[in-house]
Amino acid sequence: MTHVSTVTGHTGCDDAGCQHRVCRSISGPKPLKRHKVLRRGDRLELEHGSCRKVWILLNGMTAMCVGLADGRRQILGLDVPGGIICGMSTGQHSGAWIEAFCDTVLCELELQVAAQFQADNAAPSDGMEVIANLFSVIHQRLERYSSHLVTLGRLDSTERVTLFLLDMAIRLGRPCGQAVFVELPMTREDIADYLGLNTETISRIFTRLKKSKLVQFPSRSSFSIPEPERLERRLPLPVPHHMSLDQLETFLSTLHGHAASFDGVRQ
Amino acid sequence: MTHVSTVTGHTGCDDAGCQHRVCRSISGPKPLKRHKVLRRGDRLELEHGSCRKVWILLNGMTAMCVGLADGRRQILGLDVPGGIICGMSTGQHSGAWIEAFCDTVLCELELQVAAQFQADNAAPSDGMEVIANLFSVIHQRLERYSSHLVTLGRLDSTERVTLFLLDMAIRLGRPCGQAVFVELPMTREDIADYLGLNTETISRIFTRLKKSKLVQFPSRSSFSIPEPERLERRLPLPVPHHMSLDQLETFLSTLHGHAASFDGVRQ
DNA sequence: CGGATTATTGAGCCAATTCAACATCGGTGG
DNA sequence: CCACCGATGTTGAATTGGCTCAATAATCCG
Structure with missing residues (x-):
């Protein structure tokens, strides 16, 4: 049940998910990034250490989950297409994983590689934009978790x-x-x-x-x-409406630059 | 009850809180930063827009709170001395505020000013370190909120x-x-x-x-x-043990550079 | 000391859970 | 195509954990 199939390149790019401009902008004509395909119930265990990878959800739906010793499960947050998922750099083993609710396509990005690239490169301010965008990703997640804390604590x-x-x-x-x-x-x-x-x-x-x-x-x-x-009207608080598209745009623009440069290097 | 007194300079620096190396490193001999003193029940309303300010908690204890329409209150997280507090840039009015549990001293830092400073300055990579550290602050908060979601949802x-x-x-x-x-x-x-x-x-x-x-x-x-x-042993999960001191160190080192430069400008 | 706030304890209630039976759906193979 | 099976969803009855309301006790502070 915890079988995870990994596919490199443009597999699955016929379906609507991969027509997504995020996917096209990042991978370009020569696919650089790795696509991960998950099926219902498949898990992506988050390595504890640092958040080295970022996944862009192209298609499907996923959850960030935590398990307790006795089997209880809590879902911290949900992600829909366009969402950017990032593990957390807990020193401790947090027991968290990402789980797919249905057939799901993710685009995996190695931040280490990006960081390495930016270190070698002359333009440092551009490289830091990756962190700035990662910041906005984490920040959005923090907003979501904040409102969900209110949901679980007081509704x-x-x-x-x-x-x-x-x-x-x-x-x-x-x-x-x-x-x-x-x-x-x-x-x-x-x-x-x-x-x-x-x-x-x-x-x-x-x-x-x-x-x-x-x-x-x-x-x-x-x-x-x-x-x-x-x-x-039945709720004691407004439904939180978190930005998502602009944030995506920003993130995209940074990574696009990188991907292009990567392509140049490889040629 | 919602009276907030603001004190500039080294007021309250006789007590243990201000002997804190964070305070001394940031404010130096010529106090640049503004200290805020809160009493039990005092609130710091978080302006919606962007997270322009950061507060370092020198002394006392605070909570990040959210209120519902009917008066219910949920506390999202707690901060103890050494903690770094940052508002969130929700477009919506989130209804969040910071509240003191007892006499509390905060050191307020304007990020806008820091950003402005870095823009004028020649070394862009140094400036970006502020964001990198702000990232780690937000990241730690995300970890705390994650475990608290499990607490509220499943314990x-x-x-x-x-x-x-x-x-x-x-x-x-x-x-x-x-x-x-x-x-x-x-x-x-x-x-x-x-x-x-x-x-x-x-x-x-x-x-x-x-x-x-x-x-x-x-x-x-x-x-x-x-x-x-x-x-x-009575718990179904290990007690989360989040780093805090190292993170503080890093944040400090960046800001120290800024504070010193600021002092130079002023002389 | 006196008055206000905060904390404790009990009784009764209600929302959400547990346990159990049954229904529906989706997929597989005859 | 239908029959069957496992997985998922629904509904009911009984239970219980945490809440509400109320009375009392402890503590703080002027």
Whole structure:
């Protein structure tokens, strides 16, 4: 179940994920970066030491997970396509891993290599931009974790689920007029582990929301919200709306420069 | 109750806090930085926009807090002397603030000024070190928030309190042989808001721990743990032990350079 | 000392969990 | 194509951990 297949080059680039400008900008015509393909349940163990690698999520959905000694699992955060994932440099073994909810394509970048490159290169300010962007990645994650701490510490189960659905609508949803439709590859257990609840509770609250017509569930792995504002009014705080695209742009621009230079070196 | 007194210069430098090498290294003989003195309950509202300022906690204890519409409060993280606090650049109004648990002295640093300085200066790599260090500050906070997410999401009340006491022992404790003595300026309500519980629950668990002789409470605002290992064995995860001193050193060294240069400019 | 704040303790309640039974879905092979 | 099976989801009943409300005690501070 923990089988991780690694594919180099442009494998999987026919599908929509790889048409992503992030992928194209970074890997260019001659693929430099390595693509990792994960399937549902596959894990990427984070080596403790330093955060040497960064992954750009091209397709699919992943979670940052932590496990306890007795098997309990807590999901710290979720990532959707466009997200930039970075391990943490805990001295201790944190027991954290990245897990895929469905077929997922990641673009792996070695920061060590980038750092090495910038050290050899003449322009130091450009090289530091990598750190500056890494900063913004970590910073965004900190914002997300901050609001999730409030969710876990002070919201009841209904509020948690409501906030979760609205957040997913913002991050994954396809607007259909006023309504939003969301394809969500998480199981009830995944959702429970993210919200600090259990599967049955998630199921019960979904049923209640369905009956009150606030949310529709056309299938197991999708839902739609007819009137997002009405749902949001039930919350004691605004739904956090974190930037993501600009941040991506910035990160991209830096790395693009590197990738291009790398290509030059190799030729 | 939300009265914040601001003192410039070396006010309060007679007490132990300001003998701290951080303070001396940064402010030097001619005080450049501004000291902020907070009292119990005082707040530092974080302006939304960007994280322009950084505070070094010289003395006392503070919390990063978030409030909900109906008055519920969640404490995201705690800071003890030596800690480096930084606001977050949320576009949205996050409703976060920094609050002091007792008389507290902070050293406020304007990052804008530092950035300006580095822009005017010839050595760009040196300037970027500020960002690199700010990165490590944010990164450490991310680690703390990560483990606290697990605490709030998957630990029961007894485990939360146990972990909290051990964490405080590591960060604030004075070892007395095998035992650890801790002076803790937090009320039961503060602890509850940090652990996602309520005051009565905290009180009840303290009573239970006292009866089982795992923890002693010589006064309202202090406790001691005779055998930390025994207490730790009751937890389903190791107590996170985050670095803090080295990180401080690094941050210091960068800023020291700046402070010195500033002094030169002023003369 | 007196008054306000903070902490403790008890009784009752409710939200969320546990345990168990059953339903639905998706995939596989006959 | 259907039957079957395992995985996932739903629903109900009983339990319990933590909360609310209320009364009392301890502590702090002017």
